[in-house]
Amino acid sequence: MYKKLVYQSLGVAFAALTFSACKTPAVVEKTVNTPVPASYNNSQDTTNTAQVQWKQYFTDPYLSALIDTALQHNQELNITLQEIEVAKNEVRATKGEYLPAVGVRGAAGVDKVARYTNIGAMEANTNIDRDKEMPEPLPDFLVGAYATWEVDIWNKLHNANKAAVARYLSSVEGKNFMVTNLVSEIANSYYELLALDNQLAIVQQNIGIQTNALETVKLQKQAAKVTELAVRKFEAELLSTQSLQYEIAQKITETENRLNFLLGRYPQPIQRSTQPLIDMVPERMQAGIPAQLLQNRPDIKQAELDLAAARLDVKVAKARFYPSIGITAGIGFQAFNPSYLIKSPESLLYSLAGDLTAPLINRNAIKATYFSANAKQIQAVYNYERAVLNAYIEVANQLARNQNLAKSYDLKARQVEALTQSISISNDLFRSARADYMEVLLTQRDALESKFELIETKMQQMSARVTIYRALGGGWN
Template structure:
């Protein structure tokens, strides 16, 4: 007979499950496209500069000290580290949801039923021997343990915990991405500082050249070889160059403080390499193959972990359509008199119950949550593909930029050399009255601009060296 009852119970439960599960709404799923070109147009070599530690990649000890300080003190990085702790705690929360909840309970109180109530009247009419009446008021003391447990039949709770793990791993990759960008930002600002130092030095040298030319013009004016107009034009050019000097000094202050901000400290001088920035040689870059971006780029790894979490969220939302099974149990002692409190089995209480629940009517909230989870999963797919495409394009653009800047720098170097020589030539021609003073001024101005352009090109070269290291995913390991 017991076996027959069990079969009936299973049959009823099966029908119940079919009724609740057959109405799950359909969704349109989307899978990510991980296809990426086998190689870059210029290389299929697997040698990758991103494998170098940043201390090896940047061979400037001053720069390395700045980066090391930033990795310890940067406020944005420290904020991200707290987000990692938050995500780690979320794993513990999710893990606890599929384990039994066990607690202890103790309590006491008194209870007196009103005589003119059904309970009070019934207790008063009970024929009890003298001295054995129900105490009034009636005490109540309880101590025991209780447990509640939702059986994770459909892995709803476990999938939620796995999704939390993926989000935790995504925050770690987010931290790595912050590190990569932080290193690049400091390195770019450092090289900008060196370029400004070099431009300031060029301006100061140019001021000396222009002052010497001004002296010559004044002498020639005294001998009536030139007019006052020439003197004023030379004076104006000197004043203009001096104003450029202070503009550069202001840029130096702002760039130093930009680095100080990244290092989370108040303004102070930035120690740096006092060498000829113009002759700095960029690091030789090896881009490897595009497939290495999947392992090296923290933002791709972060997008991948977020996508995995989003897929699990869809499973969690789908599991809410299915019935949930819960078990509750309790055991302890309860009595109205301390003298009877621990008498067994009279004061012993225990319970064991199971329940199964499932949504049947008005499931709109569950459907909406299911649709939202799927939409977010599709968003995560597009975000992953966009991140992968962006990473590939960044590498291609930076490698092309490195190649073109190298060629451009060669031509600009020759231009600077020619204009530098023309300053001396124009000065000699002017002194012998074979050139106009405007030719001297224009030659000096062109030479200054060409030197500035050369330094700017060198800065772009160094920035490209930094940016390709970041684009390849270097710096965080």
């Protein structure tokens, strides 16, 4: 009868607390709106370059060695790997919260009760045989085990664990996105270094041409065909070109050190290909369809996992309005003499208790947490939509860039060919006094600038090949 009354009382209390606590405040929800276009250029070809592994995509052995070194020693990447370990431990911690906690306890002490207290007075007024009196002070020895468990009836703790798992997976995708960017940055710097090497070679070749031209002008001055002004102009142009080679050398040093930093090592020469950059032909890119970005881009998958975690956080925050049930239990042995600890059942003790708690008044802190969790969920929705939109625009931009750079390169190559031929023509005309020295100087300068621009355009082509590979989501697998 007594147990039935207790159970009924607990049931009524639970129902009352649940009814009063379940009045959660209303919030504005937002769903994801991410319709992506069906194609980039009305092409339904699903072949996607992003599926190619970076070792197969970058076939230059020197570049592959640099990337491989960076993936092992780059400090920022290694920092991110430790952040993944932190996220993994958070998953372990949240999982332990919804499992029972069991521990052991051992204790020993003495207790002297003051005579002028209720217990002390009772002992003083009790007539007990001398051999049956309690020791004073009273020793106390305890050994036992205890357990605590919060019954997760609203899935609060399980959802918190799922959110931690989602964040762990998000950190993994964040690492993959960092790998993609790292591979891209190394490849771009590598092609920039090759371009500088080619520009330096062009400058040194031009120095030889201008040196020969200067000697020719000096001979013509001796023959009274030109004045000292022409000699000085040619000499100044030669000095300007000679100075340019040191500017390029400085850029080479800085680019090498940028690569060394990405590789996590101190400055040292970068081994690289000696193949002329203009001989490199970018392979045709296959972008697939936009829907593949959702699977290939690590930043999109990271945003998606962050959104899933944020939605679970809202459920966790909402569950805080509901009653929680906790169970505690303990069992052990306690006695004032260690030899009595093994005597059972006299020294045996055990306990079992349950508690029911629910917020009723002044729930501002819980409401604030709930509203914040919902705001972060809406923020995560916008972040996911932005990641998808940004990925599509990046690919569209790089596809257009590839096409425009190819057309630009063809025109600049024809320009270089025309200006290179004009150098010989201007020199011949100058020797026969049918062109003045300024025409020769301007022709040489224009030819040098056009060769520089051609190398720059080729470097941009190679960079666009790298960038679209990153934009499609390649480089991390």
